[in-house]
Amino acid sequence: MGAPLDIIAHSLRRERTRAGLSLSELAKLAGIAKSTLSQLESATGNPSVETLWALGKALDVPFSRLVDPPAPRVRVVRAGEGPAVRSEEADYVATLLASCPPQVRRDIYRITAEPGTVRRSDPHRDGVVEHVVLGAGRALVGLAEEPVELAPGDYVTYPGDLPHVFEALDPGTAAVLLSEHP
Known part of the structure; x- marks a missing residue:
């Protein structure tokens, strides 16, 4: 199974915006080409583990934040559910x-x-x-x-x-x- 491209694209845009960085600035900090980052943010790239680690380090976030789906904004636990x-x-x-x-x-x-x-x-x-x-x-x-x-x-x-x-x-x-x- 390949990398979850839509999740990675969304996560990279979210974290880059949070950090206040442009595409060029983040690409330079991570040591990757701006075109590679642009492709990743548009969910058309094919990221390697090394690229994602470099981006995580540049954004000061754990690797998992780039590949895990975000938690839902609203979470409901119905009566009788839960451990x-x-x-x-x-x-x-x-x-x-x-x-x-x-x-x-x-x-x-x-x-x-x-x-x-x-x-x-x-x-x-x-x-x-x-x-x-x-x-x-x-x-x-x-x-x-x-x-x-x-x-x-x-x-x-x-x-x-x-x-x-x-x-x-x-x-x-x-x-x-x-x-x-x-």
């Missing part, structure tokens, strides 16, 4: 909605929980802060020694580097949890 992990000690499910991309330090989860057991969390790494917005039901959420009762629409934030809990008080309790990492 879900169940608790062994409580009727509690954490579904990862968005992991932490490079240079961003947060993860977002959808939480579903049922009454009857408490989800106790050991302290996470130093500096972790958790944010919870309750969407349905009622729950006790926060630091283990002083959780607060939340109703739909309520928000709480607390240090995730201390012991904390999530306890559903009503059937069908659901929340969104954002974990912020230092």
Whole structure:
């Protein structure tokens, strides 16, 4: 299978524009002919690995940014989709909605929980802060020694580097949890 020419063309134009470089300037920095770069940006060239590495270096971007399709601008995760992990000690499910991309330090989860057991969390790494917005039901959420009762629409934030809990008080309790990492 050949190189994804349309993706490479779009990526090169995007990164060259972001860097504020003309075709001539980028070609010179990468040590390639301007005509070669022009062909690549019009998806008619046949780039070698070496050419793409040189362009990536000149643009100060990883090779993968030139050959990977861009992430969609809008991403939807429907209820019931996404990697879900169940608790062994409580009727509690954490579904990862968005992991932490490079240079961003947060993860977002959808939480579903049922009454009857408490989800106790050991302290996470130093500096972790958790944010919870309750969407349905009622729950006790926060630091283990002083959780607060939340109703739909309520928000709480607390240090995730201390012991904390999530306890559903009503059937069908659901929340969104954002974990912020230092």
